[in-house]
Structures are given as C-alpha cells and as structure tokens.
Amino acid sequence: MTPPMAEFGGPASNDPEVPSRNHQHAPPDVPVIEGLSVCVYTVPTDAPEGDGTLTWDSTTMVVVQARSGAVHGTGWTYGAAATAGVVTAVLAPVVTGLSALEVPAANEAMRRAVRNAGGPGLVAGAISAVDIALWDLKARLFDVPLVRLLGSARPDVPVYGSGGFTTYTARQTERQLREWTEERGFGRVKIKIGESWGQYPDRDVERVHRARTVIGDACELYVDANGAYGAKQAVRMAARFAAAGVTWYEEPVSSDDLDGLRRVRESVAPDVAAGEYGYDLGYFARMVNSGAVDCLQADVTRCGGITVWLRAAAVAEAAGLEISGHCAPHVHAHVCAAVPNLRHLEWFHDHVRIEERFFDGTLDPNGGAVIPGASGAPGLGLTLRTERSEHFRTG
Secondary structure: OOOHHHHHHOOOOOOOOOOOOOOOOOOOOOOOOOOOEEEEEEEEEEEEEEOOOOEEEEEEEEEEEEEEOEEEEEEEEOOOOHHHHHHHHHHHHHHHEEOOOOEEEEEEEEHOOOOOOOOOHHHHHHHHHHHHHHHHHOOOOOOEOOOOOHHHOOOOOEEEEEEOOOOOHHHHHHHHHHHHHHHHHEEEEEEEEOOOHHHHHHHHHHHHHHHHHOOOOOOOHHHHHHHHOOOHHHHHHHHHHHOOOOEEEEEEEOOOOOHHHHHHOOOOOOOEEEEEOOHHHHHHHHHHHOOOOEEEEEEEOOOOOHHHHHHHHHHHHHOOOOEEEOOOHHHHHHHHHOOOEEEEEEEEHHHHHHHHHHOOOOOOOOOOOOOOOOOOEEEEOOOOOOHHHHHOOOO
C-alpha cells in the first residue's frame, strides 16, 4: 500500500488543526501496524572479548519485524534474550492497529505501557527495537531510504574503529588496528582499557602506547575504560596516557557517577564521553546539565529507538555539545546523518561482524566514513539473510 503523500509532507501530528490519533487505531485510509514478530540470535565471538568491567564469549541480538500489508520493517537491539518476551507480551498488543506513519505516537504508547514493568534496561531495549522497526517500515512504505525520510543534515557519517579488547594479545590488537588504519583508511581508532576494574594500570599504559606506535601520529587514538576507574585514578591515568596523544576518554568512571565524570572532565586534556547506558531522555538531560561530558553518547538500540535518539541529539545541541552513535552501526547510520551536531559513529568490531553476516546491503566504511542511503534501497537498506542467521537462532 502506498501511503497518501499528504501524510509525508503535511502538518505534524501535534499541529492543533490536525486531530490527534495518539494511542488510537488508525482510520481506514492509513496503513496500520498489523503485527510484530521477534527472533533471538546468539552469536559466539571470534575471540574472547572483554573491557574494563566485563568479559563475554557471545553476543545476543534480538530482531523485531513490524508488518503492514506486504511490507516489513526490521529493527534490533543487543541484550538479554528476555527482551523478546517484552516485545511479544507487552509491546505488540500496544502498537498493533496503530498508524504505521505515526512512529512517535507508537513510541509514546509503548513508553506508557511499561510504566509498571520498569522502563530501563531490557524493556528500553525492546522499545528501541520496535521503534527502529517501525521507522524502517515507514520508510519502506514510502519507498525511500530512511535518511531521506528523516531529512539529512550531512552527506556522510564519520566512523571510528572500535575493539582493542583487554582480552586481546598484543598481536591481535596490532592486527586489528592495522586493518582499520592501513587497509580501511580510518583516521580514528579506540581500544579498551581499565582491565579488571583498573587493577592493571601499567598494562593499560603499555597497551595505549603500543597502539600509538602501531597507528602512527596522524590517527586519533581513543580509549574506553567502561567505568573501571575511580575519579582520581582516572585523572592519574590520563596523565600517563598524555604522551600517546589520547583525545577521547570514554567512561573513565561509571556513567552513574556524574560528579566524578565532571571532576575528571575538568582535570584532563582528552574529551570525556559517556551516555551509552542512557535509557530515557531524562538521563541525557541530567548528564548534559551536570557538565559531565564533552561529547554525549547515545545508543539507538537502548535509548528508546530513533525517536528518542533524535531528541537526545537535540538536548546535546542545545547545550553546545556533539553526539556520538554507540555501536550497532547499521542502525545508527541513517539517524546519525540526520543531525547537525554529530561527531562520529562507533564501528564496533563485534556488532559489525554480526551485521555484515546477517544482512545484505551493509555499508562500506573505507576511508573512515559511511554514506547511508547511497544505494537508494528503502528504509535502512538492509535485507535479513535467513540462511546465514538461522544457524544462530535461539528463540
């Protein structure tokens, strides 16, 4: 079904002259959300992975498909398999029958429905996956790339290579860094630090300086402690990294410790970044207003989907800050291109490996940037390859 183009270019649904249909079934002339389906996939890592506060040997991806007639939209999140149960039992009954064109209304309906279930964590991941699927569905109904539906603010999206796990050997790290810089032409790379909650600071320093030697002076070097340090230790470590020219210091302390983040930010030269564990808009407002970060991070698969990610970007822009997309690069690319205050997008090894295996239409990051929508394919431009993904299905 082709939606009426007046819906594409007409007044917003909050225009006082347009009756609100929030949380009500769509009128008969508007395509509706006819249902959701969900699958769970668990994919082993290609090597043991770890950061400052966690190790893992597999990654779980929860994929949602939203249906309207013969058209399907796809979204996903990375997290617990129990996320799928939230989609099926709580969210699907809420969005089924709503207009497929009014995604923010569906997002609000889901947010209200989970009040007693608790919004953060896997519930927010479930809402995010559904929201992404609905935006993909809407763009496919109009047969346009999602970036065109959203409206682009930039022609491409800068990316940075992300991996360098604390569990890697020196040889593994060097091979990964060289792939990003020498083979793909990335100008920014990031490694993990803070091994075992900051118990091995000398090894952290050694790994950072070795990374600088491998990538050379022209490439930006980022580090991510995943909240492993205390505030004073984080400041001391930044001084020890200084000679390596680190410019991005991600979660030097827990993102729950906004005062600690602010104190570190005021004491170190690299930009301090955090926000990947934001599950609602209020979280981002508190982080920005506290002065805790130089660049806000937001994860579209956790924060409430594309609908809320755009709002988080606006919160950052209002404070004069840039935003960075956290992981899940093939979901983020289109929405990242739609905001003027983007710094970059994380090209995270673990998620890239899964998305390139599962989908046709994945993006080419060579040269250090991707161009969403360049193929002209509708929506996110991706097609799930069931013959490649089914082997990893666990639910």
